[in-house]
Amino acid sequence: MDNDIYTEGKAKVYKTGMSFLNPNARASRDISVAFVKALGVGKTALLDATAATGIRGIRYHLEAGIDDVSFLEINDRAYADLARNLAMNSIRGECAINTSIQEFANTTERNFGIIDLDPFGGISPYIYDLMKVIGQGSSYIMATATDTAVLCGAESKACLRLYDAMPLHNELCHETGMRIMIGYMARIAAQFNLGIRVHMALSYMHYMRAFIELKRGNGAAMSTVSSLGYVGYCNSCKAVYCDSGNVPKTRDCKACGSRLQIGGKLWTGSLSNKSLIGDVVANLSDQEAETKTVNFAALIRDEIDIPFHYSLPAMTRKMHIGSVSMKSVIDTIEKEGYKVSRTQFDKDSIKTNAEIDCVLSAIKKAQ
Numbered sequence: 001m002d003n004d005i006y007t008e009g010k011a012k013v014y015k016t017g018m019s020f021l022n023p024n025a026r027a028s029r030d031i032s033v034a035f036v037k038a039l040g041v042g043k044t045a046l047l048d049a050t051a052a053t054g055i056r057g058i059r060y061h062l063e064a065g066i067d068d069v070s071f072l073e074i075n076d077r078a079y080a081d082l083a084r085n086l087a088m089n090s091i092r093g094e095c096a097i098n099t100s101i102q103e104f105a106n107t108t109e110r111n112f113g114i115i116d117l118d119p120f121g122g123i124s125p126y127i128y129d130l131m132k133v134i135g136q137g138s139s140y141i142m143a144t145a146t147d148t149a150v151l152c153g154a155e156s157k158a159c160l161r162l163y164d165a166m167p168l169h170n171e172l173c174h175e176t177g178m179r180i181m182i183g184y185m186a187r188i189a190a191q192f193n194l195g196i197r198v199h200m201a202l203s204y205m206h207y208m209r210a211f212i213e214l215k216r217g218n219g220a221a222m223s224t225v226s227s228l229g230y231v232g233y234c235n236s237c238k239a240v241y242c243d244s245g246n247v248p249k250t251r252d253c254k255a256c257g258s259r260l261q262i263g264g265k266l267w268t269g270s271l272s273n274k275s276l277i278g279d280v281v282a283n284l285s286d287q288e289a290e291t292k293t294v295n296f297a298a299l300i301r302d303e304i305d306i307p308f309h310y311s312l313p314a315m316t317r318k319m320h321i322g323s324v325s326m327k328s329v330i331d332t333i334e335k336e337g338y339k340v341s342r343t344q345f346d347k348d349s350i351k352t353n354a355e356i357d358c359v360l361s362a363i364k365k366a367q
Ligand SMILES: C[S@@+](CC[C@H](N)C(=O)[O-])C[C@H]1O[C@@H](n2cnc3c(N)ncnc32)[C@H](O)[C@@H]1O
Pocket: 019, 020, 021, 022, 025, 029, 049, 050, 051, 052, 053, 054, 055, 056, 072, 073, 074, 075, 078, 099, 100, 101, 102, 118, 119, 120
């Protein structure tokens, strides 16, 4: 009997049902539980909008102290599993509704302080309707996209169609995709007179996940729109430019004069609330999360909050030299008095506020 049950954190769900359950998404769930705990908002209502087994909502209830949890599941057979799982975890069956996000959002009078969206594929079919059930006060949405081929530019036409943005299919593809996803959420939020603040953004394994706070008001919405803009990448010297604005402001490379490759529209603002992420890391350790999950969260905490990064292999290829030690490049840039860190978006890249010339001379020195 116990062989039929999957345990994660304090939740137990049946393995034998028809609903989707991916043990590899455990890191996403562990980090999300740690995030909700770090918010410290036990009294708020939470919606697990794409529940499947219900494992996320069950964990928020049992581990993050969220009393009022609701679950949506469109698929009848998955819904039957969800009902069984709620009963096994002593959660009332009325919390679960066998319907779609779209149907629910257009008929309910309820609203939620925290929403978890974890669909198959992209987020674009759901965000508009979910904005209708966002709470009146400060509220949060945690959203996962697994359509990384679209967001990272392998299917750029689909990205234009679904996210109204041009992706990049190069060294910057993951951060560009993450910022396109957040930019899309920001544009829809602004239509509902909501502004966004990004507390945390993960690009991990096969998915991207954004943890976003929504604040009501024209001022918040306008300031969100003014943080949208474009990235420009120089395929020749590898310089990167990122500016807010309605049209790309920098079209030619200031370092070498080449025409830039433009990505966007996208979110150019902050991707992290460092003190909250510090709490997430501490909570993950308390939750006895896997070491690789704690390390990944620590990497995000320590990553400097500057748009985009320099790819060392792209630069050394361009310089016709062999690979160099990242540690040595980081040490040299730090000694010059600049901020510099590794980045979750590419293991071979660095983020820094130094100009490209400083990065190039640090690479030469590391040879
Ligand atoms: C990737 S699974 C969710 C996995 C789950 N959150 C977890 O962590 O294990 C997505 C679920 O959303 C459901 N779904 C798809 N479209 C939906 C919609 N429009 N409204 C509500 N649920 C939907 C699917 O039936 C599926 O069970």
